[in-house]
Amino acid sequence: MDDLDLRLIKLTQDGIELVPEPFKKIARELNISEEEVINRINTLIEHGIVRRFGASIGHRALGILFNAMCVWNVPDHRVEEVGAIMAGFDEVSHCYERLRSPDWEYNLYAMVHARTREECERIAHEISLATGISDYTILFSEKEFKKTGVRI
Amino acid sequence: MTMIEALDPIDRQLVNTIQLDFPLNPYPFRILGGRIGISEEEVIDRLKKLTDIGVVRKIGPILSTTAIGGSSTLIAMQVPEYEVDRVAARINEFGEVSHNYLRPGKYNLWFTVSARKKERLHEIISEISELGYPFLNLPVNRLFKIGVKFEV
Structure with a gap:
């Protein structure tokens, strides 16, 4: 990634304009052709720097009001297998293994999004049945202080 | 009424398409219109409306932190309830904080x-420790899923 890529990301990360030729202004600003703007975005995607180029959705506006962080205490030797099962649930948007802490025994995290609290709880219960992991807790978000996505 | 009920089938098709298949082309909205069978102008009008109601947050690059050579973590902080708004605002001042939520439990402020x-x-972590509240530093060890698309 060179300096131009960095500037391209900075110019687009908050969203392109909703105009017929949204890349035109960006090209002009970077002093390159529109074609090069598009080629560079494609290259950034190929290199995995940009995961995808597209829309970010506002869950809240879609009635997906509940965001539950389900944390699980999974025996280390089962993490690979259990993580894969959790990732297979459509309602799970993100799933990670994180390091345990002396004061925090949970090591697997699954973000569950649903329209109601009960639906989140039901999904967590289904995951528990599917994985055999019963030591878990659901942390609903009570307030969103910030949500921006990764920026540079 | 939640916003999802305000979406007609064309809106839904548009929202589903622009998450993963946004055309990287000088005239992306014309191409989208061609796929769905509406004019470029209508695509833009609908996207403006969807943005106004918060269903579409933005159209742009979704970045991968690790791929841009960076590193990230999740912090869970223990903050007395009466101070939580102030501390959350202080933490949000870091441009590198992308998500920040209040969740129930001993550790109540969760941010990435x-x-x-x-x-x-x-x-940043050392500046955060200067705030004087106990916290857990929970970096990702293994990644199982990162949300890519939300079907509406």
């Missing part, structure tokens, strides 16, 4: 930090 460089992440 994604920095371009490891050194910067350490710097």
